[in-house]
Amino acid sequence: MVEHDRTTLGAGAQDNAAEPSVEEYVKVRGRTQREIIWRRFRRHRLAMASGVFLVLLYLAALATPAIVPYEYDEIDYAAINQGPSLEHPMGTDRLGRDELTRVLYGGRVSLVVGLGVGVFSTLIGAAVGIFSGYYGRAVDTALMSFTDFMLTLPFIPLILVLGSIFNFTPASITLALVILLWMNMARLVRGGVLSVREQEYVLAARAIGVSDSRIMLRHVLPNVVGVMVVQATLTVALAIILESTVSFLGFGIQPPTPSWGNMLTDARSTMTQQPWLTWFPGMMIVITALCVNFLGDGLRDALDPKAVE
Amino acid sequence: MLAYTVRKFLFSLVVLFFASITIFGLVSLGPDPLVELKNNPRIPAEDVRRITEIYGLDKSLPERYIIWVGGLLQGDLGYSFKQQSDVTDLIVPRIWPTILLMGSSLIFTVMIAIPFGVYSAIKKYSLVDNAGTFLSFVGYSMPSFWLGLILQLTLGVYLTGWAGMRIFYTSGMTSPGGGGLVDLLQHLTLPVLTLSAISIASYSRFQRSAMLDVLSADYLRTARAKGLSRRSVYLKHALRNALVPVVTVIALDMGVLLGGAVITETVFAWPGLGFLLADSLYKGDYNVAQGLLIISAVLIVFFNYVADIAYSVLDPRISYG
Amino acid sequence: MAMLEVDDLHTHFTTPDGVVKAVDGVSFNLEPGETLGIVGESGSGKSVTALSIMQLNPEPPVSYPEGEILFEGEDLLEASDKRMQQIRGNEIAMIFQDPMTSLNPVFTVGNQIREAIRIHQNVSKSEAREKTVQVLRDVGIANPEQRVGEYPHQFSGGMRQRAMIAMGLACNPRVLIADEPTTALDVTIQAQILELMVGLQEKYGTAIIMITHDLGVVAQLADKVMVMYAGRAVEQGTTDEVFYDPLMPYSWSLLRSLPRLDTAGEVRLLPVKGAPPSLIFLPKGCNFSPRCPFVKDECHEIDPDLYEKKPNHTAACILSVEEIEANKHRVDEELGVEG
Numbered sequence: 001m002v003e004h005d006r007t008t009l010g011a012g013a014q015d016n017a018a019e020p021s022v023e024e025y026v027k028v029r030g031r032t033q034r035e036i037i038w039r040r041f042r043r044h045r046l047a048m049a050s051g052v053f054l055v056l057l058y059l060a061a062l063a064t065p066a067i068v069p070y071e072y073d074e075i076d077y078a079a080i081n082q083g084p085s086l087e088h089p090m091g092t093d094r095l096g097r098d099e100l101t102r103v104l105y106g107g108r109v110s111l112v113v114g115l116g117v118g119v120f121s122t123l124i125g126a127a128v129g130i131f132s133g134y135y136g137r138a139v140d141t142a143l144m145s146f147t148d149f150m151l152t153l154p155f156i157p158l159i160l161v162l163g164s165i166f167n168f169t170p171a172s173i174t175l176a177l178v179i180l181l182w183m184n185m186a187r188l189v190r191g192g193v194l195s196v197r198e199q200e201y202v203l204a205a206r207a208i209g210v211s212d213s214r215i216m217l218r219h220v221l222p223n224v225v226g227v228m229v230v231q232a233t234l235t236v237a238l239a240i241i242l243e244s245t246v247s248f249l250g251f252g253i254q255p256p257t258p259s260w261g262n263m264l265t266d267a268r269s270t271m272t273q274q275p276w277l278t279w280f281p282g283m284m285i286v287i288t289a290l291c292v293n294f295l296g297d298g299l300r301d302a303l304d305p306k307a308v309e
Numbered sequence: 310m311l312a313y314t315v316r317k318f319l320f321s322l323v324v325l326f327f328a329s330i331t332i333f334g335l336v337s338l339g340p341d342p343l344v345e346l347k348n349n350p351r352i353p354a355e356d357v358r359r360i361t362e363i364y365g366l367d368k369s370l371p372e373r374y375i376i377w378v379g380g381l382l383q384g385d386l387g388y389s390f391k392q393q394s395d396v397t398d399l400i401v402p403r404i405w406p407t408i409l410l411m412g413s414s415l416i417f418t419v420m421i422a423i424p425f426g427v428y429s430a431i432k433k434y435s436l437v438d439n440a441g442t443f444l445s446f447v448g449y450s451m452p453s454f455w456l457g458l459i460l461q462l463t464l465g466v467y468l469t470g471w472a473g474m475r476i477f478y479t480s481g482m483t484s485p486g487g488g489g490l491v492d493l494l495q496h497l498t499l500p501v502l503t504l505s506a507i508s509i510a511s512y513s514r515f516q517r518s519a520m521l522d523v524l525s526a527d528y529l530r531t532a533r534a535k536g537l538s539r540r541s542v543y544l545k546h547a548l549r550n551a552l553v554p555v556v557t558v559i560a561l562d563m564g565v566l567l568g569g570a571v572i573t574e575t576v577f578a579w580p581g582l583g584f585l586l587a588d589s590l591y592k593g594d595y596n597v598a599q600g601l602l603i604i605s606a607v608l609i610v611f612f613n614y615v616a617d618i619a620y621s622v623l624d625p626r627i628s629y630g
Numbered sequence: 631m632a633m634l635e636v637d638d639l640h641t642h643f644t645t646p647d648g649v650v651k652a653v654d655g656v657s658f659n660l661e662p663g664e665t666l667g668i669v670g671e672s673g674s675g676k677s678v679t680a681l682s683i684m685q686l687n688p689e690p691p692v693s694y695p696e697g698e699i700l701f702e703g704e705d706l707l708e709a710s711d712k713r714m715q716q717i718r719g720n721e722i723a724m725i726f727q728d729p730m731t732s733l734n735p736v737f738t739v740g741n742q743i744r745e746a747i748r749i750h751q752n753v754s755k756s757e758a759r760e761k762t763v764q765v766l767r768d769v770g771i772a773n774p775e776q777r778v779g780e781y782p783h784q785f786s787g788g789m790r791q792r793a794m795i796a797m798g799l800a801c802n803p804r805v806l807i808a809d810e811p812t813t814a815l816d817v818t819i820q821a822q823i824l825e826l827m828v829g830l831q832e833k834y835g836t837a838i839i840m841i842t843h844d845l846g847v848v849a850q851l852a853d854k855v856m857v858m859y860a861g862r863a864v865e866q867g868t869t870d871e872v873f874y875d876p877l878m879p880y881s882w883s884l885l886r887s888l889p890r891l892d893t894a895g896e897v898r899l900l901p902v903k904g905a906p907p908s909l910i911f912l913p914k915g916c917n918f919s920p921r922c923p924f925v926k927d928e929c930h931e932i933d934p935d936l937y938e939k940k941p942n943h944t945a946a947c948i949l950s951v952e953e954i955e956a957n958k959h960r961v962d963e964e965l966g967v968e969g
Contacts, residue, residue, distance in 0.1 A: 152324050152613060153331065154605035156568025157586055161598050164590040165339045241452045245572055248454050249587060264455065271458060272466050282455040289450035297446075527731040533686055534726075535746045535797070536719035538711070549736050625781045626735055 040302040047298020050291035057288065058115075061108045070098040072105050072258070083276055091276040093266070103281055106258040109170050111288070113243045113259075116174040117181060118236035124178065125185025126228055132186065133193025134216055144190070147183050155180055159242070163251030170259075173252055177239050185231050192224035226303035233296030237289040244285050260285050314618060321614045328606040329381075332599060333374050339595040343390060364388065377599075386600035391592050396600040399585065406482055407581030411570055413497060414504040415559075422509045423555065426516025430524060430551075431543065441513060448510025453569055457503040457576035464499060480578040500577045504569055508562065515558055520551040553623045560616030564609035631703060632659035633837065634683075634722075634805060639697040641675075641682045648910040652678040654861035655697070660805065665831065665838040667852030667869065669845060669884070673906050675861040676841045680807045682707075683839075684724050685714045702804075720750040723798035727810040729790035733782040739766075739793050740778025746800045761800065768833070769796045770826055788819035792826065799834060807839045812847060824850055845888060849873060857881045860907055860917040863936060867943035877954055878945035879924045886965070898965045916948070924949060924957040 041047065060067065076096035084091045090099035132143040162168075162176055196202060196219065205215050246252035247261025255262055260281040267277035341347070343366065347357055361367050365376050380387060386396035429438040465479035478484070478496040523529070524547060532542045571583035578584065582601060589597035641653035653675045660666055668676045681687045683699055685706060699706040701722065706714070718724075726732045734742060743762045747753065753761070759778070766774035769792040782790055791811060798806050808827070812820040828851060831838055840851055848855055848869065855872045857865040857880065865878040876882040886900040904921040907913055913920055915930040922929065928948060936944040939951050947954065 149324055149327055152328055152564070152606060152609050154564060154567060154602060154609055156565075156571055157598075157602055157605050158332075158335070160571065160586065160590055161335065161339075161595070161602065164593070164598075165335075165595075237450060241450070245452050245454050248452075249572070249575060251590065264458070268458065271462055275462060278455075278458055278462070282452070282458070285455065286447070286451050289452075290446060293446055293450050527726065527728060528734040530686065531726060531732045531794075531797075532734070534684060534718055534724040536715045536717070536749045537745075538715055546734050546737075550734070553736070624736060626783050 037302045041298055044298035044301055046294045047301075050294040050298070054288070054291050054295065057107070057291075058111060060104060061111045064104045064108055068098075068101040068104055070101045072101055073097065074101075081270075081274055083274075090280045091274070093274070093277055094270065099277060099280060102258060102263060103260070103284055106260045106263050106281060107284060107288075109253055109257060109259040110240055110243055110261070110285070113170050113174050113177070114236045114240035114288075114292075117177045117239035117243075118232050120174070120178045121182040121235050121239075122185055122228060122232045125182035125231075126189045126224070128182070128186040129189025129191075130193055130216055130220060130224070133190040134197060134212070134220060136197075140190075143186070147186050150180075151183050153180075156242075156245075159246055160249065160251045163246055167254050168246075168252050170253060170257070173243060173246070177242060181235055181239065185228065185235065188227050188231050189224050192227050193220050196220050196223045226300075229303065230296050230300040233292050233299065237292040237296070240285060240289050240292070313621065317614055317617050321610045325606060325610050328610070329378060329603055330374070332602045332606065333377060334370075336595050336599045336602070337370060337373075340593065381603065386603075387596045389589075389594050389596045391594035392589075392597070396597050399597060400582065400600060400604070403580060403582045403585050406579060407570055407574070407583060409497070410500055410504065410574065410579060410581055411566055414501045414508070415566070417501055418505045418508040418512060419559070421505075422512035423516050423552075425509075426513040426518075426555075427520050427543075427548065427551065429513065429517040430520030433521065438517075441517075445510040445514045448506050451506065453503055453507055454572050454576050456506055457499070457573055460499045460503055461576070464502075482580055496579075500573050500579050503576070504566070504573045507569065508566070511562075512555060512559065516551065516555050519554045520547065523547045523551045526550070553620065556623060557616045557620045560612050560619060563612040564605075567605050567608060631700070633662050633702060634660040635698075635700040636679070636683070637698045637700065639679065639682060639699060640695050641678050641687065642693050642695055643687075643691045644693065645691060645910075650909045651861050651912070652909060653682060656856075656858070656861075656863050657697075658856050658863065658866065660837050660839065662804065662837055663831070663835050664854070665840060665852045667848035667855045668839060668841045668858060669843065669848055669855060669881075670858035671843060671906055673860075673909070674858040675909075676858050677809055678861075679858070680724065680809055680839065680841055683807065684718055684722065685709070686718075686724075716750070719746050719798075719803070720801045721803050722805045722807065723801070723803040724807040724809065725791075725794045725798045725811055728814045729787065729794045730782065730814075732794060733790060735782055738779055738781055739785065740780075743778075743793070743797045743800055746797050750801050762796075765796045765800050766793065768799075768830065769793070770822075771796070787815055788822060791815060791819075791823055795823075795826065795830070799830060799836065802834060803836060805837045805839065807841070809841045810843070811840075813842070813844070820847070827851065845873075845884065857884070860912065861909055862917065862946065864918070864946040865944065866936065867940075871940070871943045875940075875943075876945075877939045877943065877951060878947050879922045879949075879954070879957070880918050881945075882954075882958060883921075883923060886961075900961070900965060916946075923961060924954065 074097060076092070079088065079092050079096040080094055082088060082092045082096075088098050088100065090103055092098055093102070128143055128147065132140045132147075159176055159180060163173070166172060168176065202215060202219050205219060243252055243259065244261035244264070247259045248264050250262075250265060253259040253262055263281045264278060267274070267281065271278050343357065343361065365373055368376070377387065384397065386400065388394075389396050389399060392399060425441060429435075429441050432438055461479040464477050468477065469475050476495065477499050479499060480496075482493070482496050484492050484496075526547075529542055529546055532546045533539070537545075567583075570581065571586055573579065574581045574583035575587040582604070586598060586601045589595075589601070636656060636658050639653050639656045640651070643650040643652055656675070656679055658666065668679065670676045678687065682694065683701075683706065694707050697707070701717070704713075706717070709717070733739065737745075740759070740762050743765065744755075744758045747758045747761055748755075751758075762778055763774045766777060771777055771789055771792055777785075782793075785793060791814075795806075795811070811827075812823050815823065824847060827838065830836065838851070840847065842848060852869050854868050855866070856863050857872065857878065859880050865872055865876065865881045867877075872881060873885065876885060880902075883900065883902045887902055889899060900923075902921055907917060907920070913930075915928075915932055916922070916934055919925050919929040926949070932948055934946045934948050936946050937948075938944050949957070
């Protein structure tokens with residue numbers, strides 16, 4: 001012990017680097033992963049605001065029947081074709097029905113479809129991606145060929161045709177959109193899995209004999225979660241837009257079930273006379289999709305493992 | 310290199326094969342194309358039976374599929390009972406309007422998105438860059454049909470009212486009785502703006518990101534060390550590398566552009582293939598829809614192929630892979 | 631006046647955390663045909679010094695608050711952008727560490743070398759092509775006529791570095807700055823590249839500034855050496871002087887921390903404890919004092935200049951030559967080093 005002391009360099013030296021200030025010290029202290037992610041996310045104020053707004057929106061969608069000022073079908077001939085006012089913040093349509101109420105009801109369908117598509121396409125895409133990336137070779141080739149094939153199908157024309165043949169309900173349009181949208185998630189997840197698979201800690205786990213499913217769950221999944229979450233938000237935004245588009249053209253959600261899309265079909269015929277009927281449902285689509293995208297962007301920044309503090 | 314090209318081509322054919330099966334299968338789930346003829350009391354059953362035989366409509370599904378594909382390979386896209394015409398004849402006159410719309414949109418998009426993306430990367434976090442990022446988000450979040458409606462309202466109706474004369478037309482391709490180039494442009498502008506919006510948002514961000522990657526590369530420093538001016542380094546060394554990913558993205562995106570064209574054409578009553586699709590579906594004419602679907606699939610596969618080849622040409626590291 | 635005179639160079643970077651004094655008062659000379667080795671750990675400022683000569687440090691954060699860089703009498707720190715473009719690649723050339731990322735992957739090697747020539751010399755395309763082939767041959771690349779049409783990824787690591795050297799020498803510059811040219815290469819290839827550089831220097835008469843952390847490289851190639859630490863030169867002298875008789879404890883520690891074939895197994899190695907200081911918050915007194923094996927109390931108070939300890943051999947240490955020799959002797963005995 002004594003020998004070591006004498007011969008290591010620095011015998012007699014004192015650590016005399018300038019004393020670090022308190023701020024520097026605090027910066028360096030370690031943090032849990034969750035803390036780091038949450039802190040980074042909070043810095044992204046737009047994403048935070050968007051998150052809050054979306055939560056409120058979904059709560060409103062859930063509580064719609066309880067909170068609407070009027071009934072969905074409440075006809076009021078005295079109030080037809082009115083622009084926005086205090087009694088009717090979004091105006092009324094040609095039957096005097098309150099537009100705000102209708103927008104809220106329409107939102108229920110659009111929001112739920114969007115979320116449903118996001119969740120299920122993520123599940124399917126992630127499953128495909130993880131299996132494909134982890135098992136490799138034949139499984140990978142087969143799954144990826146299928147994925148590539150699905151990607152060559154003409155999206156929008158197909159869903160229009162499907163919508164024309166089968167009348168879409170919120171459930172069935174969710175299914176159709178999921179079938180058309182899982183592929184990008186699969187590819188992204190597969191990419192993430194591939195980069196993790198060759199990491200040493202995975203090889204080590206396999207060498208010890210940890211089962212495949214356990215490895216996938218404990219090692220691989222946490223690493224691709226970041227990518228998945230971001231892509232999921234993109235998918236939700238895209239689904240909301242697609243559903244409204246298809247419904248607008250008449251091949252999606254059919255009246256009388258309201259959706260922002262089919263509300264715009266009606267509104268179109270009186271676009272110049274009652275522009276608010278076109279404006280408000282459309283703005284809701286844009287704002288919702290925008291918030292989802294901002295949220296996704298904030299999550300991306302927060303979850304990026306490569307970002308340096 | 311040649312082997313690579315050939316291999317990709319064969320693979321494309323296989324993909325098309327499966328796509329055609331899928332399309333055929335899905336459409337066959339639709340209603341019977343002869344249902345109106347059958348319900349029409351004035352058409353004798355004899356005629357209905359004859360038509361059924363001629364077009365092989367009583368045959369099994371696989372047999373009908375083969376007949377259809379056989380026809381496709383000869384350029385025959387089938388017959389539309391609803392519109393009483395060969396599908397091909399319905400399609401052909403609609404080709405040019407769609408090409409015009411998509412082509413103009415593509416040129417417009419590239420001319421704006423690429424320089425903007427490059428500039429945003431070089432002047433990262435500047436006002437222009439941040440504004441661009443925000444606008445891109447808005448672009449991503451906006452349904453194109455709604456943008457079309459708003460443009461019709463504002464730049465079409467309101468602007469005309471304010472200016473006292475018609476500036477942009479909100480539907481159709483030409484004014485009745487034909488019109489010159491100016492008339493065409495007046496009709497073309499709003500649809501092109503609508504179709505391009507999302508693409509501009511997407512490509513400019515992508516180009517920015519590609520350019521940022523390149524800007525941090527070592528070989529740019531080497532180029533400067535040789536005595537090149539900053540400008541030369543950006544335009545010659547950086548751009549050449551930064552354009553590669555964007556070119557492939559554009560080629561791959563063509564497929565999505567087709568879908569976008571369907572929406573835009575329908576909103577603006579632009580007489581192209583997209584409008585034909587929507588119109589046929591409204592009429593319940595699935596033979597036409599089927600023909601358009603297979604054309605879309607062919608185009609998508611074709612552009613994917615082009616993208617692959619382009620990528621390997623532009624990036625010399627790929628050809629040998 | 632020397633061909634290249636760096637006089638009290640200061641290179642500062644303004645960062646959100648403070649001003650980083652990457653180069654804090656460095657001076658050295660270079661005569662035609664000479665080779666100067668600049669040695670130091672990562673962060674010692676050696677690359678930044680080189681980039682300062684080339685004026686290639688990133689513009690917004692960098693500033694040169696003091697000092698001059700005189701190349702044939704002209705102060706490069708005052709030179710215009712255009713003038714620097716004329717000088718770069720033409721009179722002063724620089725090659726970098728990783729040849730794979732330093733060459734543009736989408737242009738052929740021939741194209742990139744030709745570019746170097748055509749920027750500075752008014753020659754026809756075919757003349758440039760000929761010169762390119764010739765210079766590739768000079769650096770020992772077989773079959774140069776075929777190689778000019780090939781892409782960087784088709785070259786091996788050693789060949790790429792040869793191509794980089796060719797590109798650097800294409801216009802026959804007075805000075806070639808090589809920033810860790812062999813670090814990314816295999817050991818055997820390293821030796822070949824160094825041999826190549828020696829040969830080329832004889833042939834072209836180029837002065838070389840070799841930047842490296844590898845003392846072996848310096849020993850082979852350099853006439854004189856400058857050891858850098860925390861942005862300053864801490865020892866300067868001929869290679870022999872500095873290697874056999876280091877007068878600054880840091881240089882000496884570096885040498886003692888390297889394994890040697892002739893004493894392997896018999897002599898203990900002496901790793902340098904600690905890490906280099908932050909260039910924003912430098913220690914009080916001597917920069918090396920927190921880690922110095924020969925440290926005295928005064929070291930924490932006095933910030934040493936470069937003192938001329940022996941003729942043409944300077945070291946930044948307040949200890950006298952005798953004190954240093956005594957310290958060296960003491961530790962050598964404990965390590966088991968003879969003589």
